[in-house]
Amino acid sequence: MPADFQQIGLIGFGAFGRLIARHAPAGVRLLAYDAASDAGELSPPASCRLSRVSLAEAASCPLVVLAAPVTATAAICRQIAPWLRPGTLVVDVGSVKVQPVADMIANLPADVEIAGLHPLFGPQSAADGLAGLRLVVCPTRGRKAFRLAALLKAGFGLETQFATPEDHDREMAMVQGVTHMVARLVASLDERPTRMATRSYALLMQAVDMVRRDNPAVFDAIALRNPFVAGVQEQFFEAAGALRRDLAARRAAMTDVEPQPCAAAF
Amino acid sequence: MPADFQQIGLIGFGAFGRLIARHAPAGVRLLAYDAASDAGELSPPASCRLSRVSLAEAASCPLVVLAAPVTATAAICRQIAPWLRPGTLVVDVGSVKVQPVADMIANLPADVEIAGLHPLFGPQSAADGLAGLRLVVCPTRGRKAFRLAALLKAGFGLETQFATPEDHDREMAMVQGVTHMVARLVASLDERPTRMATRSYALLMQAVDMVRRDNPAVFDAIALRNPFVAGVQEQFFEAAGALRRDLAARRAAMTDVEPQPCAAAF
Known part of the structure; x- marks a missing residue:
């Protein structure tokens, strides 16, 4: 993994956060924040370095993944805005894209990159691995999302598709x-x-x-x-x-x- | 196939009739009757002897399969009653069982055997063969239905299940x-x-x-x-x-x- 994707800030540690933790490759460090104190057991494979961190620490990573309910997107963006570094790629992984992408554009600083992601799978469909599963990418601001998509395709065999949030x-x-x-x-x-x-x-x-x-x-x-x-x-x-x-x-x-x-x- | 199942009268030659024709083993003779003159092309495998016959001829077989719409069951039973031989096994293959079984009991002579059959498959699910597909059998009068079910299980790998029409x-x-x-x-x-x-x-x-x-x-x-x-x-x-x-x-x-x-x- 290139340096800017080696440290991932994960905001929201629910079913999807755990799925990311299970599949994160060796060499990737996950800094997870969850507002709920009982955010489920953290049992990633030994190769994955996962730490529970503060929201500020999670937001300071070069790649920030919003994995909280989509209704929280705008509020989270406002909360993390002060800690985000210029050039950070912020993505959400919600099941809809028009509203969270609009929320990210409206509430994130102008110097961070933005993309909407929708992995078309969950814990059930990913039980046998990620190869062949689909990921929709809505590149919104900046070019890093294309590089991330290429890495996910090459590294996990995901089928990536680009689309507008409306499509x-x-x-x-x-x-x-x-x-x-x-x-x-x-x-x-x-x-x-x-x-x-x-x-x-x-x-x-x-x-x-x-x-x-x-x-x-x-x-x-x-x-x-x-x-x-x-x-x-x-x-x-x-x-x-x-x-x-x-x-x-x-x-x-x-x-x-x-x-x-x-x-x-x- | 034992003698009493070697000659099958098929009344109604729609999708299910064609499915039977496609899978009938060598040595079985199918005598098919359909009220519609354009009952589809008859293209069974060479091993299957299929003839278009009159209703009387179809009804004279030792095994008679009603493969017409269930709404026609009572009327067909009344029509074929004069030609049925004592000991004949009459079965229907409709998607419901309470009504057609009642129609058969009410309209067939007392000296024929009766069973309701429901093959839980159609042309789509049988495209890859019959093995493992399910057949529900509702034995109603006589013992021949049990023997037929055993033959279908042994010969085609069908999973046969016995049930009352109500169940x-x-x-x-x-x-x-x-x-x-x-x-x-x-x-x-x-x-x-x-x-x-x-x-x-x-x-x-x-x-x-x-x-x-x-x-x-x-x-x-x-x-x-x-x-x-x-x-x-x-x-x-x-x-x-x-x-x-x-x-x-x-x-x-x-x-x-x-x-x-x-x-x-x-």
Whole structure:
């Protein structure tokens, strides 16, 4: 790793912070800050040097990764602004990109570089390693994000894709907005048979299981902080309403019971 | 194949009839009848002897497979009753079991054996062969269905499961009722991105693609002819309605726009 990516300030040590810690290569030092005192166990591999540090120390690294809920992006940027060094690359790794990128532009000093990152994977999909998994990069200010993307591609086999925050959120409205909504609805049902599974049902339940244990903040970001998701979800809800009415009408038409004549008002 | 399963009368030559024809072993003769004159091309492997025959000829076989839409079961049973021989095994292969099994009991002669079969696969999932695929068997009258199930297990590697029609339909209300409904709703959306697919989205779309091209009669059978499906689907629709209201309320609470005071009536 080149010098400017050898020391990484990690702000937020949740599921994604732990994933970074698990995969950080030897020679990389992770300085992690988390506002919560019980930010989970720190059990990285021995090759990864991870320390719990203050926010100021994390913000002083040449690469700063915001891995906190997207709703905290603006406030964190304002908090770390005094400690950031000129030329630092600040990236976020949230599930939406329009809002956090706008928050970073509005609240970070003009002399730091900025990029939005969205690793299209989580602890579940990365269980077998990172090779072949996708990373969306939204370069926003400066050129370092391109170099970081190239390093992640070469070092971990990640498939990197460049996009604007708008293009990212438009695709994710369907990819995540609909998938996570369907998963939540299916997971809420009382039944969960496994004996007579069809192949399509097994695939659906695999998809459901990949996201049903996600942190609720992930669902909230996907469903509430993506400017395009309401439209796609409304289309789904409208289609569901239409199907419900259609099925009810056809079930009513099928029944052998004769409709009772209306009793006149007495 | 024992003599009583070597000659199979196939009533209905749609997607499932063709699947049987493709996999029928050498030595088996298929006598196929379809009410539609354009019942698709007949292109079985050379080892499979398939002939287009009259309904009477198909019904005269020692094993008769009803592979027509489930709504036609009762009428077909009445039609074939005069030609069926004593001891014949009549099976259906529909996606629901309570109604067609009741239709067979009510409309077939007392001296034929009866079983409901549900192969939990279709042309899509059987593309790579039948081994490991599941077949639900509802033995209803006589013992031949057990022997047929054992032969299908030994000959094709199918995983056979025995169940009552009620147990079958109760599981399928979720397995197929929900999966096919979700697939139809997701397939109806305008968006279909592929560039930034997550693993869970890819699994969901695989499930969607397995069933979206099914014959509409299959969806109708699953959604309208299973006595338990309305309850499960209503639970899904209720959950969707609740989620829609919850998301709308939270989006409204998030907006920075101050609510306008109501204009007094003028």
